[in-house]
Structure formats: C-alpha cells, structure tokens
Amino acid sequence: MLDREEYIEQAYLFRVFAERIAAGIAAQEALAAIAQEVLATSKLPLAIDYLAGELKLVGTLSTAMVRLPHYFSAFQSFVMEKAEQDAGRFDMRTALAMLEREASYRAESPTPQGLFFYRFECLSRNRLDYDRGLGAVATDDLFDHEWRAWIQTVARQVGLVDLADLVYVRSPEYWRLEKRDALLAGREDAGPDRVILFGEKEGRIARANRGKDPLFFFAALQRQLGYPAVPRPDPVVPSAETPAILARRLDRLEMRLKLLEEESRGGIDLARFDPKNFQQPPGS
Numbered sequence: 001m002l003d004r005e006e007y008i009e010q011a012y013l014f015r016v017f018a019e020r021i022a023a024g025i026a027a028q029e030a031l032a033a034i035a036q037e038v039l040a041t042s043k044l045p046l047a048i049d050y051l052a053g054e055l056k057l058v059g060t061l062s063t064a065m066v067r068l069p070h071y072f073s074a075f076q077s078f079v080m081e082k083a084e085q086d087a088g089r090f091d092m093r094t095a096l097a098m099l100e101r102e103a104s105y106r107a108e109s110p111t112p113q114g115l116f117f118y119r120f121e122c123l124s125r126n127r128l129d130y131d132r133g134l135g136a137v138a139t140d141d142l143f144d145h146e147w148r149a150w151i152q153t154v155a156r157q158v159g160l161v162d163l164a165d166l167v168y169v170r171s172p173e174y175w176r177l178e179k180r181d182a183l184l185a186g187r188e189d190a191g192p193d194r195v196i197l198f199g200e201k202e203g204r205i206a207r208a209n210r211g212k213d214p215l216f217f218f219a220a221l222q223r224q225l226g227y228p229a230v231p232r233p234d235p236v237v238p239s240a241e242t243p244a245i246l247a248r249r250l251d252r253l254e255m256r257l258k259l260l261e262e263e264s265r266g267g268i269d270l271a272r273f274d275p276k277n278f279q280q281p282p283g284s
Helices: 004-022 027-037 044-057 062-066 074-084 092-106 112-125 130-138 145-157 163-168 172-185 200-208 214-225 243-264
Strands: none
Touching (some): 004 027, 004 092, 027 044, 044 062, 062 074, 074 092, 092 112, 112 130, 112 145, 112 214, 130 145, 145 163, 163 214, 172 200
C-alpha cells in the first residue's frame, strides 16, 4: 500500500499521459514533461524516469512496471501489457482511463469489496484474460489471505457460476435466510461455515441480481454503495462525408498528381485547358 499522495500523483500521470498522447505528443516527450510536473516529494518522478528509459530501450511500459512491483501493482502491469499488444482490441486510452480511475479511488478510502468489483468489471467489460487478470488482482496488498483464497476460487469458477451467487454465499444476507429456513423447518442453525467477506447490502444486491447480466449487478453496486464505475471511451464519431464526396476528393487528388508528374517531365501543356480547343459535339 502506497501513501495517499502517491495515488493522487499516479492518477495525474495516467490522465495527463492519455491527454498528451491524444494531442499527438510523443510518449517519451510526454513522460519527460510529466516527470517535471508531478510532486517532487513523491516517488513517482523516479518511476517515470525508469518508464521513459524502458520505453526508449524496449518500446513498452509494461515491462518497466513489472520490474517495479513495489510501486505499480500486478494488475496495473497486466492492464498495460494488454493495451500494448498489437493483436488485441484493448486500446491504450481505455487502459489509462481505467488506471486513472483506480488510482483516484485508492487515494480516498478504498475497501477490498470496492476494489475487487472495480477490477472484475474491468476484466469483464474489456474481455480480458480472467485467469491471469484475477491472479494479478489477488496479489494486491489490500486483500488478506481469506480474500486471496476466495479470488482464486472465483478464477476457477468464473463462467460456471454467476458472480452474484459467489458474492451472495459470502454475505450475512445468505446466512440470515438460512437461519430463517432452519427455524421454519425445526432444524438447528449451525451458523456460517465460511468467512464473511461482504456486507449485508452487497448480499442483498447480489441476491436480487442472481441469474442476471453481471453488468446489472455492477451498476446496482455503483448506484447503491458508491463503488467506482469502469470508464468507457467515447465512441468514435463516424465521418459525415458521403462516399460521393470522398470519390470527388480522390478525383481531385488524382488530377493534382498528374499535373505534378507533367511538371516534373518538362512542364504542363496549358493548351488543353483553353476552351477554344474544345470541339462542339455534332448537332449542338
């Protein structure tokens, strides 16, 4: 766990880095400038210098983040690695927005529940590797031994069992209903046989979303409990130009290229542009 000021500066790094890349500034120049802007009393300037050096040497940022596990989490390195893969559909602006939102959340009062739901939604919305992704999630210092064991269970059962069910059975709401059913049936209530990881509200929301799309579950948690939402990039606005306009533009470009070729060969014959040289069609 880092100090609050480190997470604040990390959020600034990811946000400004994304803005300057979108503005056409080279990544190395952007990192060099951001290193001068961030808080000098934090450790981030040293980390940025290492990132810039690795980017110049190898061309990637994720390899440098992996070598700084005391500063960047395994999940941050995993997200950056996926964004840097050429074959994937997960782009860099989405990755930086996700990392910025997470750093901002951790700068406030993060909880294991909120961090897990945020990271799991990042994986599901962007169709990232659940096995490696959840493995990276479990290594975070915010999670204790019981949390890590449960996250590994989720990694094995994801796709087979709904996340809402996995959350529901780890909440007081499940055991409250179990106790009620035991009393109605005249059985003795044995109490919870596993560690409770979620609160009553998470359990009620999970019970209400069993069998539904997981994205509805995440949206309810964000509305009711204020958990961070996963950022989604703005859709690309399609061009307003019609195919006919584009065709005319290509024709004009082709004509300009022909004129340049003629000029390079000895000059342009202007006589063919004189209206007097155009013959009138018969019967006109």
